[in-house]
Amino acid sequence: MERVLRLVISCPDRVGIVARVSGLLAQYNGSILEANHHADLAQGWFFMRNEIKASSLPFGVEKLAEIFTPIARDLNMTFQVTDTGSSxxxxxxxxxxxxxxxxxxxxxxxxxxxxxxxxxxxxxxxxxxxxxxxxxxxxxxxxxxxxxxxxxxxxxxxxxxxxxxxxxxxxxxxxxxxxxxxxxxxxxxxxxxxxxxxxxxxxxxxxxxxxxxxxxxxxxxxxxxxxxxxxxxxxxxxxxxxxxxxxxxxxxxxxxxxxxxxxxxxxxxxxxxxxxxxxxxxxx
Amino acid sequence: MERVLRLVISCPDRVGIVARVSGLLAQYNGSILEANHHADLAQGWFFMRNEIKASSLPFGVEKLAEIFTPIARDLNMTFQVTDTGSSxxxxxxxxxxxxxxxxxxxxxxxxxxxxxxxxxxxxxxxxxxxxxxxxxxxxxxxxxxxxxxxxxxxxxxxxxxxxxxxxxxxxxxxxxxxxxxxxxxxxxxxxxxxxxxxxxxxxxxxxxxxxxxxxxxxxxxxxxxxxxxxxxxxxxxxxxxxxxxxxxxxxxxxxxxxxxxxxxxxxxxxxxxxxxxxxxxxxx
Amino acid sequence: MERVLRLVISCPDRVGIVARVSGLLAQYNGSILEANHHADLAQGWFFMRNEIKASSLPFGVEKLAEIFTPIARDLNMTFQVTDTGSSxxxxxxxxxxxxxxxxxxxxxxxxxxxxxxxxxxxxxxxxxxxxxxxxxxxxxxxxxxxxxxxxxxxxxxxxxxxxxxxxxxxxxxxxxxxxxxxxxxxxxxxxxxxxxxxxxxxxxxxxxxxxxxxxxxxxxxxxxxxxxxxxxxxxxxxxxxxxxxxxxxxxxxxxxxxxxxxxxxxxxxxxxxxxxxxxxxxxx
Amino acid sequence: MERVLRLVISCPDRVGIVARVSGLLAQYNGSILEANHHADLAQGWFFMRNEIKASSLPFGVEKLAEIFTPIARDLNMTFQVTDTGSSxxxxxxxxxxxxxxxxxxxxxxxxxxxxxxxxxxxxxxxxxxxxxxxxxxxxxxxxxxxxxxxxxxxxxxxxxxxxxxxxxxxxxxxxxxxxxxxxxxxxxxxxxxxxxxxxxxxxxxxxxxxxxxxxxxxxxxxxxxxxxxxxxxxxxxxxxxxxxxxxxxxxxxxxxxxxxxxxxxxxxxxxxxxxxxxxxxxxx
Structure with missing residues (x-):
């Protein structure tokens, strides 16, 4: 089974979230295997989950969290990064x-x-x-x-x-x-x-x-x-x-x-x- | 669609109910097309439904009710007879x-x-x-x-x-x-x-x-x-x-x-x- | 019911597709109401569907198709843009x-x-x-x-x-x-x-x-x-x-x-x- | 769990089968816990399954089979009697x-x-x-x-x-x-x-x-x-x-x-x- 990093996000909804997140992943050549979004319009809240092929990224889960933190702070996100390599x-x-x-x-x-x-x-x-x-x-x-x-x-x-x-x-x-x-x-x-x-x-x-x-x-x-x-x-x-x-x-x-x-x-x-x-x- | 008489019964449970009912139907040559029983052992109650081919009986729904009444009285039954000929x-x-x-x-x-x-x-x-x-x-x-x-x-x-x-x-x-x-x-x-x-x-x-x-x-x-x-x-x-x-x-x-x-x-x-x-x- | 533009895409899978598409939409302030992706890894093919709030974009379906065409050509995409305003x-x-x-x-x-x-x-x-x-x-x-x-x-x-x-x-x-x-x-x-x-x-x-x-x-x-x-x-x-x-x-x-x-x-x-x-x- | 005898029957369909079977069971005071019938009118075949409370009968599975055999022969039945007491x-x-x-x-x-x-x-x-x-x-x-x-x-x-x-x-x-x-x-x-x-x-x-x-x-x-x-x-x-x-x-x-x-x-x-x-x- 291919090793995968998972990036799971929730934050207030606004324009451009997907662009920011997928842009960052593309910048590091991250290959997205599965992605899901959901905008709860009544609550004004946005949810997202990405599965990224671990071997496509030049770093692991800690570094991914580190480079993601500025975006998360900027967009008021709660996020979590996990690695299927550790159960x-x-x-x-x-x-x-x-x-x-x-x-x-x-x-x-x-x-x-x-x-x-x-x-x-x-x-x-x-x-x-x-x-x-x-x-x-x-x-x-x-x-x-x-x-x-x-x-x-x-x-x-x-x-x-x-x-x-x-x-x-x-x-x-x-x-x-x-x-x-x-x-x-x-x-x-x-x-x-x-x-x-x-x-x-x-x-x-x-x-x-x-x-x-x-x-x-x-x-x-x-x-x-x-x-x-x-x-x-x-x-x-x-x-x-x-x-x-x-x-x-x-x-x-x-x-x-x-x-x-x-x-x-x-x-x-x-x-x-x-x-x-x-x-x-x-x-x- | 074959015309059918339906005999639906509920009564206190006891031995011999099916024998009495099916015996009566057999006596008049009634051909049973579908039959269902249920004994609710917790409540001590018995339920039964029979579909009888109308053409197999020498009489209709009123007469069936009439000949069934003594059994019903005897076994303390509530029963109902209907005819698919009248909707x-x-x-x-x-x-x-x-x-x-x-x-x-x-x-x-x-x-x-x-x-x-x-x-x-x-x-x-x-x-x-x-x-x-x-x-x-x-x-x-x-x-x-x-x-x-x-x-x-x-x-x-x-x-x-x-x-x-x-x-x-x-x-x-x-x-x-x-x-x-x-x-x-x-x-x-x-x-x-x-x-x-x-x-x-x-x-x-x-x-x-x-x-x-x-x-x-x-x-x-x-x-x-x-x-x-x-x-x-x-x-x-x-x-x-x-x-x-x-x-x-x-x-x-x-x-x-x-x-x-x-x-x-x-x-x-x-x-x-x-x-x-x-x-x-x-x-x- | 909010009017919505739909952008539906299929193309060979590669890194950066979502970034390109969502980047373009974000550039024009497009508000994504629903988005779905699927990568068929066996076939090497990528599928995507976006619902964009029509009122968030400064243009309609023809212009959206027009500005999207260069990306589509570049990434070898088949795509379709529809407007819920026309049934x-x-x-x-x-x-x-x-x-x-x-x-x-x-x-x-x-x-x-x-x-x-x-x-x-x-x-x-x-x-x-x-x-x-x-x-x-x-x-x-x-x-x-x-x-x-x-x-x-x-x-x-x-x-x-x-x-x-x-x-x-x-x-x-x-x-x-x-x-x-x-x-x-x-x-x-x-x-x-x-x-x-x-x-x-x-x-x-x-x-x-x-x-x-x-x-x-x-x-x-x-x-x-x-x-x-x-x-x-x-x-x-x-x-x-x-x-x-x-x-x-x-x-x-x-x-x-x-x-x-x-x-x-x-x-x-x-x-x-x-x-x-x-x-x-x-x-x- | 109450011990139960099961009598399972299949035979050509005709009038009076249920009356014969349930009559025999009633004659020996057999208490029927569950009964199911099915008449396959296209095939002209009848199916029946009875669960009888074992303690209500004065005999066991062999004797039940024995007294049932004449009816079975008469009505051209295939039948099977089992006892939940033996798995x-x-x-x-x-x-x-x-x-x-x-x-x-x-x-x-x-x-x-x-x-x-x-x-x-x-x-x-x-x-x-x-x-x-x-x-x-x-x-x-x-x-x-x-x-x-x-x-x-x-x-x-x-x-x-x-x-x-x-x-x-x-x-x-x-x-x-x-x-x-x-x-x-x-x-x-x-x-x-x-x-x-x-x-x-x-x-x-x-x-x-x-x-x-x-x-x-x-x-x-x-x-x-x-x-x-x-x-x-x-x-x-x-x-x-x-x-x-x-x-x-x-x-x-x-x-x-x-x-x-x-x-x-x-x-x-x-x-x-x-x-x-x-x-x-x-x-x-």
């Missing part, structure tokens, strides 16, 4: 259900998910063997309902120790404290087992069964301090019928959950998800 | 948007919707020409916000005068009064332009835009006195992106609305929708 | 089935399809009244199987007389002669009632029924001299079951046909479809 | 790709697939560790292109030795010899990585890329001696764009393959798939 470091968190975890691990092992997974953390010990078979360290951090603080202190310590970029909640069934959310803004990904904003909170399949909906869904979103209300990355649905009981929904929903989570995670890893306010721009 | 009479109600109305009228005119449409009623006069071109009487019944009662009195009068079986709200934008809901239980069909229970009430596409969902939807349901909360007949979704503004959602949603409404209406016309509590059994 | 002129062709035609006409009448429809041409007279109710001239051009040439001569005459840009075959059931295909390259849009390349040619639903597929589909494509083999614009599918007979597939397929055709037509009208070889790039 | 024995066959295999093994381990898996057979040794971690014996049976007969002799020996009911080809990349197909009619399940009948044979994603389709698919079918042409159990599709190269299709298609295969396998295990001619009736 993001992802911590997976899970509880007892294996479907999302096993799915991500298989994709990772097959080379289909471009990331490192330095650790898996769980409040239960059930999935240790699965994780360790993949050669990944597993940390069992039990939760004491009377003292959740200790649990999350230990998690924060593990995440720091493993130099984690982003956290994936692969059906981890605890609510993340606001402080942790704030420490990793738009870097904690959750899969919620409903088509949000329907059925926020606990037991969404039970809620769906009670309401008699004809489609159930799953939502991949960034975690904020506001439960199940963070920016949505992706969603999908699966058709059900009157014959499906809650346990059937749970089973059918698993397929939806794992594919939506994998898709959202992949886009996150490839820097395709830009957040503005509580909404996402997805450059896919 | 249901449907009143369509609309406001200004033509997409659902035009779609239903085209299906009806093409012979794809087995019903009569004796009248279309609207609080605006905009769609008169479209309706009349199809040879259907159009009634303009304006709404005075200060006196909605008069509007609905006139509607009830028209519905009674045209011996209407069921009412279809094809993007009719007024809330139906509780009294009218009670008069036509499970016989008023609405299309709501969201994936219920998300975005109940007014301007659902605006709500969807604000929340940043990645799929928008439409829900076909029976109207009850509780706004947008009646039994769901069918739902579907369509994918959107960050590029879609509210007006794009409105446009994309139209396709979803018209296909979901047409599907739900068709099932209703074919007696495939059985309501129990606030949920539906769909024998399709 | 494309579309001829619809149909036979007896009304579903696609009625659907397009309703979208057009509702202002959802940005085009003019100067005429509808059919080999049958059945749909005359529907068309004329929409205020559009209808031309009945019968086909004599023994002399199809006359039929198509008359069609070519009508198309020329009405200064037609593109032709939409809305379930027009005749094979278009090669000469006509060549006269309107990538400007004749067909809806085929199967998921191509499955079930090319006649009676695709019968073929689907025989094979026992579980999904049926529809394909919108540009017409070439090679039957049902032109560049695909869009496709979709609908689920069927063992209960569905050919006539059910025909009915279910109609929904698929009309939505796929409308989507493909819309993209064509908005210059979102770029053809390279026998494949399309869709900038949507 | 089907499935052999999985794979090559090098792990996605379908890992997915099935995770479902099985989670208790979501009601079967036993006594062995996995592969022509490569790559997936041994994955299989053995699940506690299942793995047999590496290499293929010598010059002598495939030996390979399949050994496979037949393993299948016989493990008393296998049905075989699942989880991306096993060899063509099954006609003799083996005939030995296990409607008991060898394959997942083909295209939307059949499009792209039969080798490298379907390459074929799809060449044709420029906008959806790719997967098909789960029973294997017959005629390559990729056996009765279709299930199909699904996933949307692609002009940006997707063959390797993207391979990756995106994996999700489709694994969910379609799992769904088809589940229906097979639950005796929901009835084959008539080259088509399936799916009672789900």
């Amino acid at each position: 993001k470091r992802i911590a997976l968190m899970c509880s007892r259900d294996s479907h999302c975890l096993a799915d991500i691990l298989n994709r990772w092992q097959s080379g289909d998910l471009p990331c490192d997974i330095p650790c898996v953390i769980s409040n239960h010990d059930d999935l240790r063997s699965l994780v360790e078979w993949h050669g990944i360290p597993f940390f069992h951090v039990p939760v004491d309902p009377a003292n959740k603080q200790e649990h999350f202190d230990e998690i924060e310590r593990l995440i720091a120790a493993h130099q984690i970029d982003s956290i994936v909640l692969a059906r981890y069934m605890q609510i993340i404290p606001a402080a942790l959310c704030h420490s990793y803004p738009n870097r904690i990904i959750n899969i919620h087992h409903s088509f949000l904003p329907s059925f926020i909170g606990a037991r969404p399949y039970h809620q769906a069964y009670e309401r008699g909906v004809k489609l159930i869904g799953a939502t991949c979103h960034y975690v904020t301090a506001d439960l199940d209300s963070g920016p949505i990355i992706d969603q999908d649905v699966v058709r059900i019928t009157h014959r499906d009981l809650v346990e059937d929904m749970v089973r059918l929903g698993k397929d939806c959950e794992k594919s939506v989570l994998a898709r959202g995670l992949r886009w996150h890893l490839e820097d395709r998800v830009l957040v503005h306010g509580n909404k996402t721009v997805i450059f896919n | 249901k009479r449907i009143a369509l109600m609309c406001s200004r948007d033509s997409h659902c109305l035009a779609d239903i009228l085209n299906r009806w005119q093409s012979g794809d919707l087995p019903c009569d449409i004796p009248c279309v009623i609207s609080n605006h006069d905009d769609l008169r020409s479209l309706v009349e071109w199809h040879g259907i009487p159009f009634f303009h019944v304006p709404v005075d916000p200060a006196n909605k009662q008069e509007h609905f009195d006139e509607i009830e009068r028209l519905i009674a005068a045209h011996q209407i079986d069921s009412i279809v709200l094809a993007r009719y934008m007024q809330i139906i009064p509780a009294a009218l809901c009670h008069s036509y239980p499970n016989r008023i069909i609405n299309i709501h332009h969201s994936f219920l229970p998300s975005f109940i009430g007014a301007r659902p596409y605006h709500q969807a835009y604000e929340r940043g969902v990645k799929l928008i939807g439409a829900t076909c349901h029976y109207v009850t006195a509780d706004l947008d909360s009646g039994p769901i007949i069918d739902q579907d979704v369509v994918r959107i992106t960050h590029r879609d503004l509210v007006e794009d959602m409105v446009r994309l949603g139209k396709d979803c609305e018209k296909s979901v409404l047409a599907r739900g209406l068709r099932w209703h016309l074919e007696d495939r929708v059985l309501v129990h509590g606030n949920k539906t059994v769909i024998f399709n | 494309k002129r579309i001829a619809l062709m149909c036979s007896r089935d009304s579903h696609c035609l009625a659907d397009i006409l309703n979208r057009w009448q509702s202002g959802d399809l940005p085009c003019d429809i100067p005429c509808v041409i059919s080999n049958h007279d059945d749909l005359r009244s529907l068309v004329e109710w929409h205020g559009i001239p209808f031309f009945h051009v019968p086909v004599d199987p023994a002399n199809k040439q006359e039929h198509f001569d008359e069609i070519e005459r009508l198309i020329a007389a009405h200064q037609i840009d593109s032709i939409v075959l809305a379930r027009y059931m005749q094979i278009i002669p090669a000469a006509l295909c060549h006269s309107y390259p990538n400007r004749i849009i067909n809806i085929h009632h199967s998921f191509l390349p499955s079930f090319i040619g006649a009676r695709p639903y019968h073929q689907a029924y025989e094979r026992g597929v579980k999904l049926i589909g529809a394909t919108c494509h540009y017409v070439t001299a090679d039957l049902d083999s032109g560049p695909i614009i869009d496709q979709d599918v609908v689920r069927i079951t063992h209960r569905d007979l050919v006539e059910d597939m025909v009915r279910l397929g109609k929904d698929c046909e009309k939505s796929v055709l409308a989507r493909g037509l819309r993209w064509h009208l908005e210059d979102r479809v770029l053809v390279h070889g026998n494949k399309t790039v869709i900038f949507n | 089907k024995r499935i052999a999985l066959m794979c090559s090098r790709d792990s996605h379908c295999l890992a997915d099935i093994l995770n479902r099985w381990q989670s208790g979501d697939l009601p079967c036993d898996i006594p062995c996995v057979i592969s022509n490569h040794d790559d997936l041994r560790s994955l299989v053995e971690w699940h506690g299942i014996p793995f047999f590496h049976v290499p293929v010598d292109p010059a002598n495939k007969q030996e390979h399949f002799d050994e496979i037949e020996r393993l299948i016989a030795a493990h008393q296998i009911d049905s075989i699942v080809l989880a991306r096993y990349m060899q063509i099954i010899p006609a003799a083996l197909c005939h030995s296990y009619p409607n008991r060898i399940i394959n997942i083909h990585h295209s939307f059949l009948p499009s792209f039969i044979g080798a490298r379907p994603y390459h074929q799809a890329y060449e044709r420029g389709v906008k959806l790719i698919g997967a098909t789960c079918h029973y294997v017959t001696a005629d390559l990729d042409s056996g009765p279709i159990i299930d199909q699904d599709v996933v949307r692609i764009t002009h940006r997707d190269l063959v390797e993207d299709m391979v990756r995106l298609g994996k999700d489709c393959e694994k969910s379609v295969l799992a769904r088809g396998l589940r229906w097979h295990l639950e005796d929901r798939v009835l084959v008539h001619g080259n088509k399936t009736v799916i009672f789900n």
